Amino acid sequence: MAPVTEKKAAVTVHDPMLPRVARVRKRQRDLADVWTLNLEMEDGELLKFAPGQFNMLTVFGVGEVPISISGDPAEDGGGLVHTIRAVGTASGALTRLGLGAAVGVRGPFGTSWPVEEAKGNDVVILAGGLGLAPLRPMIYSVLANRRHYGRVALLYGARSPEEILFRSELEQWRRRLDIELQVTVDHAETDWYGSVGVVTTLVPRATFDPHNTVAVVCGPEIMMRFGTAALRKAGVPDQSMYLSMERSMKCAVGLCGHCQLGSAFVCRDGPVFRSDQLGSLMTVKEL
Amino acid sequence: MNIDRARITQMITLEISGLQALLDALAKRGYRVIGPKLRDQAIAYDDISSVRDLPAGWTDEQEGGHYRVTRRSDDALFGYAVGPHSWKRFLYPPIQQLWRARHKGSAVSVTPVPPSAERFAFFGVRACELHAIEIQDRVFMNGELADPHYKARRENAFVVAVNCGTAGGTCFCVSMNTGPGVKRGFDIALTELVEGGAHRFVVEAGSDKGREVLAALPQHAAKPEEIKAAEAVVAKTASSMGRAMKADDVREVLMRNLDNPRWDHVAERCMTCGNCTMVCPTCFCMTVEDSSDLEGLETSRSRRWDSCFTMDHSYVHGGSVRGSAKARYRQWLTHKLATWVDQFGTSGCVGCGRCITWCPVGIDITEEVAAIRNSESR
Ligand SMILES: Cc1cc2nc3c(=O)[nH]c(=O)nc-3n(C[C@H](O)[C@H](O)[C@H](O)COP(=O)(O)OP(=O)(O)OC[C@H]3O[C@@H](n4cnc5c(N)ncnc54)[C@H](O)[C@@H]3O)c2cc1C
Ligand code: SF4
C-alpha cells in the first residue's frame, strides 16, 4: 500500500534504532491516568513534524513505546509534546517521570493528517477518548489557517465527563464562532448537561457538505469503524476519510514486522490511512 | 598448477585437495568459514576449517514433521538438502544488542553498538538460500533506514554456493523458481561430482573476489564432459522435488480467501509454536528488550527474533489483534506468499521446505495452499 498523506519529515538520526536524549521540561496531569509531557532535546533540535506523526519514547531500562505528537506544529518544540495514558509498563513509567528526567526519542515517524488536502473543504474532526491527542496538531493547524477551510466541526466523545481531555482548550474552541464543537459522553451522572451517547451520534447533527468534506477520525478501532460508517451514511466518500491505526510497534522503521496490517506497515505506510486505501483491512476480523 | 587470472572466467575442476585449498585460502584471507557439519543428529551450519568437517557420506530424510540423517552409499560431501539452520543466523543473529546507555548523575549518554566487523565465508549455500539472502537484503538494506548490523555482515560476506545434487523430501524450489541450480549472488559456485570412484567439483566464479580466490588453487580447466555431468546433476535434482506448489497466482488466491474455512482446519492442528518462523530463512520479525544493571548505571536495548505466532506479536493495550491460532497462521501464510510481494516485490518463500519438516505436527505450506485453491473450484 502506498503511503497516503503528506510528505514525511526527514528522519535525522543515522542509526534508525538509536534514541536521542531529551529532558522532561513540563508535565501536566490532564486526567487521572493521562499526562502531557513537554520534552526538550539535549542537542537543542526542535523536531519538525507533521500533524498525525508519532515519536518512539524510551524510558531507559524500561522500554520504548510509540506516542503521537500532540503539540502545535507552529510552536518551537511542538514536536516534543506528548499526551500519554498510563496503561502499562512503559507508558506508566513515562507518566511518572519527574521534571528534568531523561527520555529517549526517535522520530518523528509515519504519515500525517491531510492538512493540505483538506483546504477548500469542510472539515469534520471525529475524536474518541484519547484519540483527541493525535488530532490536536491538526486542529491547531486548521485554526491557525482558518480562512483556508470551509466549515469546521469538532465532534468529541469521552466515556464520562471526568474523561474529557483538554477541557480548557475545548472551552476556548467552543467560544470561537468559526468552529462547531460538540461533545458527548457515553455515561454521565445527573450533573452533566451535555449530550449522552456514543460519538457517532454527533455525525448527523453536525453541519457539513458531505461532498466537499475531509473527515479525520481517531479513537479506539471500534469507534473508528462506527465513525467511518456514520460518515459514509452521511454521504462522505471513503476517499475523503482518514483514520489513524494503532498496532504493536517495536521499531517504527519497517523492520520488526509487528505493525503489519495486510501489506501495510502501519509505522511507515500509516498510522494515518485514507479509508478507501484500508478497504477490507478494516472489516476482516483479526487481520 | 596455477593458471593466470584471465583464463579463470571459465569453469574449472577441483579435486578434494583443491576444495581443502579453497577452505585454506578463505581462512588465510581472514574469513570465518561457516559450513555444514553433522551435529546433534542434524546437518547444521557451524565453523569449519577442513574438508573432514563436512558430513561426508550423510544425507537427510525429510517429510512433514520428520527429519533424520542417514548414510549414503557414496562419500558425497553435499549429498543432503537444507537442515534446521539457515545463514540468517549469521547475517541477522538471533540476539543483537543495539545500544547501551550510561547514566552518571543525571547525565545520560547513548552509544550505539558498532556493527560487527566479522567477515564470514559461507560454504555450501544452496540456491534457495541465496534467494532467501536476496530477500532479506530487500528487507534490511532498504535505503535510508537500512539496518547497519545486517548491512555490515552482508557486505563483508563471501559466498561459496553449491548446486543441489539431492532434493529433500520437502523441497519445492522448482515451483518457486529459486533452484536447484544457482544463478547469481555467489562468489564461487560448486557442483559436486561423485561417480565411479572419482570425486570432483566443477567450479565457477561469480565475482572478482571469487575469481581472485580461485586463481591460486590447484585445478584443471573443466572438461566438457565434466561440465555436462554438472548440468545433469542439477537437472536430476530438479526432476525429483519432494513437493510442488502452483505459485504464479497464489497471492490472489490467498487474498480473496481470507475467510476460507480451511484456516479453521489448519488452526485445529497448529500449536502456534512458531517453529516454522524460526527455521524459515526469510522470516525477519524481531522484538526489542530493554535491560538495566542493578544500580541503573547502565541500560541497554537488544533485539531478538520474534514470531508472528506469539500472542505478544500483535499485542496492543487491551489484547492481541490476532488472538486466535487461525488469525496467526493466516498472518504467517498470507505474509509469506501474498503481502510480502506488495511489501518487497518478491515472494517471501523460497521453497526450502524447512517449515514443513520442522513443524511438530507436519503442517505443509504446499498442502494448505492447495486446499484453499481446490476449495475454490469445488
Ligand atoms: C502510532 C501510535 C500512536 C500512539 N499514540 C499514543 C498517544 O498519543 N498516547 C498514548 O497514551 N498512547 C498512544 N499509543 C498507544 C501506546 O503506544 C500504548 O499504550 C503503549 O505502547 C503501551 O505500552 P506499555 O508498555 O505501557 O503497556 P504494556 O501493556 O505494559 O506493554 C505493552 C507491550 O508489552 C507486552 N505485553 C504486555 N502485556 C501483555 C499481555 N497480556 N499479552 C501479551 N503481551 C503483553 C507486549 O509486548 C506489548 O507490546 C499509540 C500507539 C501507536 C501505535
Ligand atoms: S515458508 Fe517454508 S518453504 Fe518457504 S522459505 Fe520459509 S521455511 Fe522455506
Ligand code: SF4
Ligand atoms: S505451522 Fe507448525 S511449526 Fe508453524 S507454528 Fe504451527 S505447529 Fe508450529
Ligand code: FES
Ligand atoms: S513498527 Fe516495526 S515494522 Fe512497523
